[in-house]
Amino acid sequence: MEKPTVAHMLENAVSAVPDSVFLHEGPKNVTFRELDNVTDQLATAFIKDGLRKGDKLGIIALNQLEWLYTYFAAMKIGVGVVALNVRYRAAEFEYMLNQSEVKAIVSLNELGDFSYSDFFEGFKNKIPSVEHYIFMGEGFNGSRSFVKMLDEPAANQLLNEAKARVRPTDTALVIYTSGTTGKPKGAMISHNSVIASAKAQMDHFGIMEEDVTIGSMPLNHVGGISCCVTVVLLSHSSVVLVPAFDPDEVLEAIHHHKATIFGGVPTMYRMLLNNDKRKVYRLDSLRLCFAGGSNVEPELCELITGALPNARLSNLYGLSETSGACVLSKSTDDIEKVQASIGVAIGDFDIKVVSEEKKTLFNGEIGELAVKGACVAKGYDNMIDETKESFGHKGWLYTGDMAYMDDEGYIYYKGRKKEMIVQGGYNVYPVEVENILVEHPEVSMAAGFGVPDDFLGEVGRFYIVLAPGARLSEEELKNYCAGVMADYKIPRQFVFVDDVPLTPAGKIQKSLLKEQYFASLQ
Template sequence: MQDWIVHKVLANAVDRFPDQPFLIYEDQLISYKELDDVTDVLASALLQEGFGRGDKIAILALNQLEWLYTYFAAAKIGVGVVALNVRYRDSELEYMLNNSKTKGIVSISGHQSFDFVQFFEKFKDKIPTVEKYIFIGYGFEGSLSFDELLARPLDRGRLEAAKQAVLEEDTAVVIYTSGTTGKPKGTMITNRSILASAKAQADHLSLGAGDCTVGSLPLNHVGGITCAVHALLVCYGSIVLVPEFIPEKVLQVIHHVKPTVFGGVPTMYHMVLNHKHINQYDLSSIKVCIAGGSNVDPTQCEMIETKFPNAKIINLYGLSETSGACIMTRLTDSLEKVQQSIGVPIGDFSLMIVDAEQKELASGEVGEVAVKGGCRAKGYFELEEETRLAFSEDGWLYTGDMGYLDHEGYVILKGRKKEMYIQGGYNVYPVEVENILMSHPKIGFAAGIGVPDSFLGEVGRYYIIPREGATITEEEVKSFCQQHLADYKVPRQVVFVSQLPQTPAGKIQKSALKEQYLKQLQ
């Protein structure tokens, strides 16, 4: 790609396919040219309001047109977007807006029963860097209207000057890590890194102008903004926006719009595949089902293959720190390979498995997964020590995930470095046990953590959601695991639950499970 700058990639799409629909939202089709025109006006209005290169503007909205209008407008003038989730409340918003030194915020007026206008009007003193409040809908006195900004006259000369100043290494979006461990860190994803990941993904999957993806992963996560929006932007495809993940809504979109790509984390697939009316929907248009976030267990793979009859299942591995996808299985891989591995590096990215001293390990040896390439983000905003530990000076990103390379160079993921527990001197990776548990016909979902034990040091505590209508006992669970796992991997504690805590991106939040457990001990 000649210029790794978001607004130049959009301009290229306009030159080649001006009338091609890019965004599909409810009954609206927004072409590349229409998006370019609208975001020119919004970018000009933001310049008038005092935003400039290097500033930050936060977006608190659903997967809707205004989210992407703001993002592409900000990209044109070098303003970094701080991507927020509508589930966030005072503690998260106070920390993230202050930490990122956000200058302005674009927000929906409300969501469900929560009034963001009232909230921000009372909250202003706690976020002193925020000077501009722009509401999609009604606002408070002194705030700005999103629609009014879109109605302003365009200052073409000023806008073109701002566009010329944008660089590849400018921050395009700040995404806060989902907080599975510790305090969220603001990952600075650049123009270059987000496009490098998106281009590598699109090329790896042979996506083109005729492809359309389901945009149900949140846009404040790389699964939404990179793996959906930018991956289809670089190949001149389209995206059908789903405001928020609701299984029936996703099924309706696939049935009516006929997209070719669907992506989600395993919890999303679980909810879609187990929807009681799934057989009433035509899912035959989907040619690629992308599963990201964590290993897809074998049983779920088989269900995807059954319910999406024309789809190839692809594992995708990526983090905020890699701006999106960096490792994926191949279109030619067997189902068995997809069940076992997260894949190989895509594009021209490199990877290695390293020990605790960050020395490369041989195939078959378990260590930390390290990734190198254009997808690597710039670091964590104003967190020098955390950036130094994860982002090496020679270009490697140390992911904190554990795995090993098989004899073909595929990565076998074992789980988070901090998720591993040591039971009686043996290393146990919960994901391996979870995959076995979810192959049981009565188990819908499982998540494991290590908890202290006076004799063994640590033992496995596994939270299980039974399948709808199924009844299963702790003894059945342990007996099943004994048939398939080494004795030290068999769960010592089994807890049956109706739901599990999730991060905003839909991953199981194991830090919350640990917190719940520790509270019970008090």
């Protein structure tokens, strides 16, 4: 029997619990049956617009119903969703939309003081593959209205023909993860891989129909679409959509909906539990809290367990390349184990630790973490060499993360082999930022790395060498960054220097810069 697709999982939910609420958004409640009907209509509209299996559709939106309507409609007809961050600007949009050859964009028309419709109207010539612009509000002349597309009557014959062509191995999602070469890489997550990761997480945590999960992790990230929404879909439970993480909104959502599950990165927990309003709300309904990334450090463990005594605390480790979770704490782990280890492999996934030569290391030896199993993504979209490097070894994904394993299979995370900075829960790669910085006419060289920060965990510190005769202030450089990159990537620290150390080959010697910085703190 062929493995199921995301659309099959929705059909199963509609068959089992048609009138159970799947999605909560403010005062709106959407049942599984209602979602199925709405997405049939939207899928029909997509087909009539010429979208076919294998095409790509970009989504630019917050955690909202329209995002999930678009996603499930696309899943039904085999269109891959390119999940884009609302914070992206010109540099990211131009690269990602062209690199993944997006054919249609579904977008907010504006957010804050930024108009996506105005932006894309003037940007169309730089993204020639995009044929359709669909806005959740007023767009430009020639664009489509998302609301009007929802009025399209479902065409059963067209839909059934399209649905029959979708396979579990087809690309469901493309989620971009920045590369150490400076080129973001689009992880191709299949229907099969996202379902495999979510099912393993659901089974491991024992998630039930009665559970209510807070959906504040972004849907353009596996933390939102896989670890939250797909788990909820498979378990026939419900999710409360929070547009973007806001401590007050999350606290209100937990209280009002008597939420049982919350997941986030450590920064989110700090913002939530250090909030002055926390004691106004009842949080005792939470039975499970999981933290993504490295193991939860002792101070934060104490804060979480003290504030949420009814909740079991778990670590969650996963990547875009593993389609979501692949390692979780055990339910029997005490708080000391949660502080020390990120957990064990879940489902039937295999984990090993390897040397630089990709040889399996003995337990206790630190090396690179490798993952194998149905959760592993297909590779990187339109990047053959990068796919071979990370995915091309007998089904093993080499994560670039350093760890060791003990005799019981517990994994102990030791840091990143790559240069990634985790700034407030967002992944930032220095080379990508450096490449954008040196495009400024007054910047000659740029070199950055992560430094500790009490609140955000880590922030980017970038050394700037200006062009001869240039006079550029830190404020001017930050304003430039704000116009061309997502705000979470903007360096928090700029250091203007006359020169930077170079290797004999002429490359910037970042290791020496880091040594000099940390030595200065002693």
